[in-house]
Amino acid sequence: MLEYFVKRFLSMIPKLLIISVLIYFGMSLIPVDPLTIMMNPEELDGLSVEALEELREEKGLNDPVIVQYFRWMKDVVRGDLGYSLTTGTPIKELLASRFPATLELCSIALILAAILGIFLGSQSARHKNTIIDYGNTVLGLIGTSVPGFFFAMCFIMLFSMKLGWLPSGGRMTVGKTAFFDRIEYMILPSICMAISLIAYLMRLTRNSMLDVMNKDYVKTARAKGNSELSIYVKHCFRNGCTPVVLCLISRISILVSGSTIIETVFNYPGMGMLLVSSITAKDMPVAMMTMFICAIMVLVTSFLGDIAIALLDPRVQFGKEG
DSSP: OHHHHHHHHHTHHHHHHHHHHHHHHHHHTSOOOHHHHHSOHHHHHTSOHHHHHHHHHHTTTTSOHHHHHHHHHHHHHTTOOOBOTTTOOBHHHHHHHHHHHHHHHHHHHHHHHHHHHHHHHHHHHHTTTSHHHHHHHHHHHHHHHSOHHHHHHHHIIIIIIISOOSOSSOSSOTTOOSHHHHHHHHHHHHHHHHHHHHHHHHHHHHHHHHHHHTSHHHHHHHHTTOOHHHHIIIIIIHHHHHHHHHHHHHTHHHHHHTHHHHHHHTTOOSHHHHHHHHHHTTOHHHHHHHHHHHHHHHHHHHHHHHHHHHHHOTTOOTTSOO
């Protein structure tokens, strides 16, 4: 078991290296001069071309891209994430202020998806070929086919602009920092993030429970005279939800990686919003580190999902790949 976990953990290292190379070299292709962003126009007007070249040479901007990459990776390993080109703020502080926001949003979306997806799917299986089943099927198709940002815009127009029930963006009211003061700001974005996962889990739960309902031990329990409610709770629901929970764990990484669009629409100050704003401002150091941290988040959640699946699923053979 320990060997299995160690192998899974070590496999993240080459993935991170490949991701870091793609991020750095991809950003280097963007035609942006960091020196001109760091300096105000008045300073630039007072410098000659030779002086600018000397500054670029001094800061290592004229070095080959591969040299700049290794210098960047060396600083990252040492914990020096650099500074924002536009504000001069340490990137550590920017990430530390944005990461909890994304974590809160993803956690609430995951809880909503788990509760609603499993509940609706189980009801569809229990009331097969009824209006409940057909209605949930239609909702599932809509949830999987319509992009999250469309729901986000519709919800803002309805619940924020027309009804005025919930705020249209942001994370908290000025002067309030308690968690419960932030809940109203997380309702709409978390629902939009969870919709596609709810639809997926609903369909998976329905199919899994219908498969369990046809098992011999369910027919035996029914033949013994057990009540339908007892059969449903003790046999169908418990056994049918096991593969659903395993699948839910494996899709946490997808939920994390998909938060960027929703955060941007709701102006929610998380990691995704930081990435978009830094790219818009041509703040490449912040954009690179944000993408790198997001990649680490996805890999870590995927790794934790592998561990949970290995512990919960008896079909996983430790020490054997695949």
